[in-house]
Amino acid sequence: MSQRPAPRTVEAFHARLLEASETLPKRLRQCAEYLSANTDRIAVSTVADMAQAAGVQPSALMRFCKILGFSGYTEMQRLFRDAYSQGWPDYATRLKNLRESGAGSPSALLAEFIDAGRMSLENLANTVDSRSLDKAVKLLAEAEMVHIIGLRRTFPVAAYLAYAFEKMSVPALLHDAVGKLDRRHALRPGDALIAITFAPYSAETVELAEVARGLDLPVIAITDTVMSPLQKLDATVLSVAEVDFGSFRALSATLSLAIALAVAVGAGRRIEP
Numbered sequence: 001m002s003q004r005p006a007p008r009t010v011e012a013f014h015a016r017l018l019e020a021s022e023t024l025p026k027r028l029r030q031c032a033e034y035l036s037a038n039t040d041r042i043a044v045s046t047v048a049d050m051a052q053a054a055g056v057q058p059s060a061l062m063r064f065c066k067i068l069g070f071s072g073y074t075e076m077q078r079l080f081r082d083a084y085s086q087g088w089p090d091y092a093t094r095l096k097n098l099r100e101s102g103a104g105s106p107s108a109l110l111a112e113f114i115d116a117g118r119m120s121l122e123n124l125a126n127t128v129d130s131r132s133l134d135k136a137v138k139l140l141a142e143a144e145m146v147h148i149i150g151l152r153r154t155f156p157v158a159a160y161l162a163y164a165f166e167k168m169s170v171p172a173l174l175h176d177a178v179g180k181l182d183r184r185h186a187l188r189p190g191d192a193l194i195a196i197t198f199a200p201y202s203a204e205t206v207e208l209a210e211v212a213r214g215l216d217l218p219v220i221a222i223t224d225t226v227m228s229p230l231q232k233l234d235a236t237v238l239s240v241a242e243v244d245f246g247s248f249r250a251l252s253a254t255l256s257l258a259i260a261l262a263v264a265v266g267a268g269r270r271i272e273p
Helices: 010-021 026-037 047-054 058-067 073-083 088-101 106-127 130-142 152-167 203-214 252-270
Strands: 146-150 172-175 192-197 219-223 236-239
Touching (some): 010 073, 026 058, 058 073, 130 219, 146 203, 152 172, 152 252, 219 252
Parallel strands (some): 146 192, 219 236
16 A cells, blocks of 8 residues: 655644544554644654653554655654744753753743743734634724633633723623523524633533534634644634643743734724724
């Protein structure tokens, strides 16, 4: 059986990953989920490091690379090194040096998170889909009411969007699940929903997005990977990958995206006749 050609762009890689994920056995699906959530590490990590982090054997990761069409991990890594050659090495080197030399002081931790934030922002700049962003702004600017949901780690982003829209006189409703109140019945024709969730995905957020799509309302999904359940809802997807330090992930890139989205929507509504 002839092997399919390897993806030649990062966008094609994500599309192939999503396509392959539906039929993978457990271990290979672990590879898919980890790579999807940590594409920032592929360019600077060995196959052994990536396999250990994913909780699989290196042989499983090598097999997964071949399923995607690559000859092995090296060819897949080359794709990401070529794509991010201007941004990743310097930041990765700085992070590595800080880990090796830092004593865990608050100042050292701050430096770590600053560099992780810079990497996240660089990744966003390299990967943002301007067409999806333009479409999201248009849909939200035309909406009668903008509904927003983002729980747990993404709640600060949802709360900021609600605050910004309020200040710009954009009708908005924050679905915060306080008291387990269910506000899905507030969804009306002409409205739109911003749904924000990262792995592990919020069931409540996904459920509200499904309800909105069932009502034929546009959904703007701010999420992290092609494995996200929001990818399957015919939503307008804005992808964000946050670099972590010590298994903690900040929201540097996500908040920057949210600020840009809110301001663009506010400006778009003001120029409407």
